[in-house]
Amino acid sequence: MGLIVQKFGGTSVADVERIINVANRVAEEKRNGSDVVVVVSAMGKTTDKLVQMANELSSSPSKREMDMLLSTGEQVTISLLAxxxxxxxxxxxxxxxxxxxxxxxxxxxxxxxxxxxxxxxxNDLEEGKVVIVAGFQGVAENGEITTLGRGGSDTTAVALAAALGADKCDIYTDVTGVFTTDPRVVKGARKLLGVSYDEMLELANLGAGVLHPRAVEFAKNYGVTLEVRSSMEKERGTVIEEEMEMEQNLVVRGIAFEDQITRVSVLGLDNSLTSMPTIFSTLAKHHINVDIIVQSGTGTDKANISFSIKSGDLAETLDVLEGSKELLNYQSVESETGLSKVSIVGAGMISNPGVAAKMFEVLAEEGIQVKMVSTSEIKVSTVVEQASMVKAVEALHDAFELSHIPVNS
Amino acid sequence: MGLIVQKFGGTSVADVERIINVANRVAEEKRNGSDVVVVVSAMGKTTDKLVQMANELSSSPSKREMDMLLSTGEQVTISLLAxxxxxxxxxxxxxxxxxxxxxxxxxxxxxxxxxxxxxxxxNDLEEGKVVIVAGFQGVAENGEITTLGRGGSDTTAVALAAALGADKCDIYTDVTGVFTTDPRVVKGARKLLGVSYDEMLELANLGAGVLHPRAVEFAKNYGVTLEVRSSMEKERGTVIEEEMEMEQNLVVRGIAFEDQITRVSVLGLDNSLTSMPTIFSTLAKHHINVDIIVQSGTGTDKANISFSIKSGDLAETLDVLEGSKELLNYQSVESETGLSKVSIVGAGMISNPGVAAKMFEVLAEEGIQVKMVSTSEIKVSTVVEQASMVKAVEALHDAFELSHIPVNS
Structure with a gap:
């Protein structure tokens, strides 16, 4: 009932057979009495193939022409689905x-x-039509075709839901929802029936691309209720909305983790106001993403700064720091690879002090050393040795009782 | 120099390598000082693949959605060529x-x-840009994407040349020009350096899709000079324009031919004014294309009508005639398969009486019986037995001295 925006990603429309499957899902919703707007991505590997051709022609193809090229992918899907x-x-x-x-x-x-x-x-909806819209793309005021970048189709769906005042935006994908942790790693991982927007943002890297953070932010800003669900199976998915009545007793809702992390420490920096901004703006200029940052001021005139990066960025990071040594005026750089990040996420933390302490206790009991810590209102992240990552995740998943979520569907 | 519109068909842009080849041709023209607008088709078999997917989804896919689908093909090409x-x-x-x-x-x-x-x-041309336009497609006033049907990219190129007042419209294809007859069949076939629009129209079926008649008509109406030439070889092609100064002594410019022809005769029709229109409008309703029509009035109250069709349409033609027997009020239907059509084409015929007579003489000398005849101002078509077709074409090609065209480039 009401108006529903449904979004189907590339794997859900990968071939003619799957497009027919999507048509069945859409038709079912429509026959149940809802108005339906469908947003689709390009079919399966279409985008990759187009990018490959572009790369054969140019090492740095024009962004305008890439938009022209890639936007054909969704246009193929919309017509076939129609x-x-x-x-x-x-x-x-x-x-x-x-x-x-x-x-x-x-x-x-x-x-x-x-x-x-x-x-x-x-107008089309009033006439009883199902409206299918190409995701990921738009048009600029000057008539140029543009694309929305990563997570673009999710964003299109959420933006349409907001603009149309839809009752719900269903994101169909190849998983059945958002899980307490990665079910491929932790056997006891459970599907969450509901999470808040902020929790979803913090859990994003658990989803393996389930839902792009940008779309979640958009949904949060416009109060669009999302549901992540499977395009192949009919079971209920995970609802994402502001007020989470469900599972409210749960302080921690998910354990996120990521391997291939490296810690870099810049030692003996001038303890001036400009040292920090200069380091990180220099790294940003080289497109190096820095995650956790820890500054250990010593009260003297020298400071040490540590931060975590993806291990693949280490060589370039060291190059950049070496090249900026004069500018940054530090004494030495030290790095430690073979690390991972393990985080607990839950909106309930805000009103439950001691959650971080419990996390450290659990890790200590397992004999896992915490190398770096970073906290936000709904998340505590720790950097630990990669060899201990799975043990840490399993222990935290148990300790915060995520294997025993009451199913309240 | 001046402004040139270049059109490259699907085989000319079939893969990345060929697109680079096209880019070289375009760049050469631009560097020679011309302003250049390029019109391209979809890459090689792209359209076929899209049509196949549509057919897997629907036995009669919506024309609107087919336009949506197929128009992506040229959009891919324009961005890659750019x-x-x-x-x-x-x-x-x-x-x-x-x-x-x-x-x-x-x-x-x-x-x-x-x-x-x-x-x-x-505006782009004034700024020195090369402009690349997707052929075959346009937009209706209501913002709907439309396609132009068969020969659409040729039509786009010619229409742009007309609208921009271009000096020339070059149609690049996989042959080097228009020939006096099919070089795969007649060894002495020669490339024509120039033909008139009307001759090109009559020679269309010689070109194996070189240039769509609709585009030729468009060029004729707007006085756009065309040149059909090879995208792979650099030699001069065939110029198509109104005033043919070149080769003006040549009465016949080409021998066209077509096999798989069937003659159908409807005998004992009421000799009324409505018999003819009724037969052919009935056949047209069933999308049966009738070519040559011969009416042999006998002066009595009964008439016989013969016409030629493609042999593949025979079964349906007989069905339609049988089903309309009461309406048409004829006595019997007779048909003869295994025929072919051989035509001589040339604007010079208008001022040279006796060309048709010479054609009949040549065929008679070869012992070839003429089954049907049709004449226009610049063309004489005969229907002969299929077994004699090549012999007829070769004899006519020799008799009208097409193997000895003076090369006046």
């Missing part, structure tokens, strides 16, 4: 980004949506 | 049909171009 739905006897219309009125900034490769002119879609 | 040209250091911009201002009727699958808003392209 045909599949017409076979079911439904009244359907498909729109590219520009036809759907999705206006973006005049930026190529990573444009943000400025506004959506929903007149045409609203 | 990247290839940028690698050559050229300033380039690519446009889809709607971005290029190609406005069509609001018809799907076979729309005609209504007008082209050339402001954007003219």
């Amino acid at each position: 045909m599949a739905l017409m076979e079911q006897g439904l009244d359907v219309v498909s729109y590219t980004g520009w036809q759907a009125g999705i206006e973006t900034e005049s930026v190529h490769g990573n444009a943000r949506i400025k506004q959506i002119n929903t007149d045409k879609i609203k | 990247m290839a040209l940028m690698e050559q250091g050229l300033d380039v911009v690519s446009y889809t049909g709607w971005q290029a201002g190609i406005e069509t009727e609001s018809v799907h699958g076979n729309a005609r171009i209504k007008q082209i808003n050339t402001d954007k392209i003219k």
